[in-house]
Amino acid sequence: xxxxxxxxxxxxxxxxxSDKFKLFSELWSQKVIAEMNDYQFKxxxxxxxxxxxxxxxxxxxxxxLEGELRIDFRDGHVLISAGEMYVVPKGVEHKPSAADEVxxxxxxxxxxxNTGAEGGERTSELDVWI
Ligand code: NI
Numbered sequence: 001x002x003x004x005x006x007x008x009x010x011x012x013x014x015x016x017x018s019d020k021f022k023l024f025s026e027l028w029s030q031k032v033i034a035e036m037n038d039y040q041f042k043x044x045x046x047x048x049x050x051x052x053x054x055x056x057x058x059x060x061x062x063x064x065l066e067g068e069l070r071i072d073f074r075d076g077h078v079l080i081s082a083g084e085m086y087v088v089p090k091g092v093e094h095k096p097s098a099a100d101e102v103x104x105x106x107x108x109x110x111x112x113x114n115t116g117a118e119g120g121e122r123t124s125e126l127d128v129w130i
Contacts, residue, residue, distance in 0.1 A: 015034055017105065020043050020130055024045075024130060025045070028045075029045075029125070030114060031130040033130065039108065039109055040110050041106075041107055042105070042108065043065075043105055045103055046096060047098050047102065049097045050097060053094070053095075053115050054090075054116050055090055055112060056090065056091060056117070059090050060094075062104055063104060064080045064081060066102065066103040067101055068102065069096055070099075071086065072094065113126070
C-alpha cells in the first residue's frame with residue numbers, strides 16, 4: 001500500500017487576486033491577503049492623487065495588476081503598467097497617482113502606514129484581512 005496516496009487529502013487553497021478584488025470596492029484602502037515572515041502582501045485600488053510622503057524605515061514595492069500607476073519624485077517620475085513593478089527606496093519622497101483606477105499588490109513589512117508620518121484622510125487602516 002502506498003502511504004503517500006492512501007490518506008485523505010487536505011485541500012490547499014491558492015490565493016487568487018481577482019477573487020480578492022471582488023470583495024471590496026473602496027479606493028486607497030489596503031487589504032492584507034497573505035503574510036511571509038514579517039512582511040504582508042496587500043492589495044489596493046487607487047484612483048486620483050495620493051499625498052507626498054516617505055517611509056523612513058522601509059522600502060516600498062508596487063506591483064501593478066491592472067491599470068497604470070504614476071509615482072512622482074521630487075526630481076522626476078515613473079510610470080508602472082500592469083505586469084510591471086517598482087521599488088521606492090526608504091526615505092525617498094514620493095506621490096502615487098492614477099488617472100484611471102489601478103489594482104495593485106504591495107509588499108511591505110507588517111505595520112507600515114501608507115501615508116508615512118503625514119497622516120490625513122488617505123491613511124489606510126492596518127491589518128485588515130480579506
Ligand atoms: Ni509610500
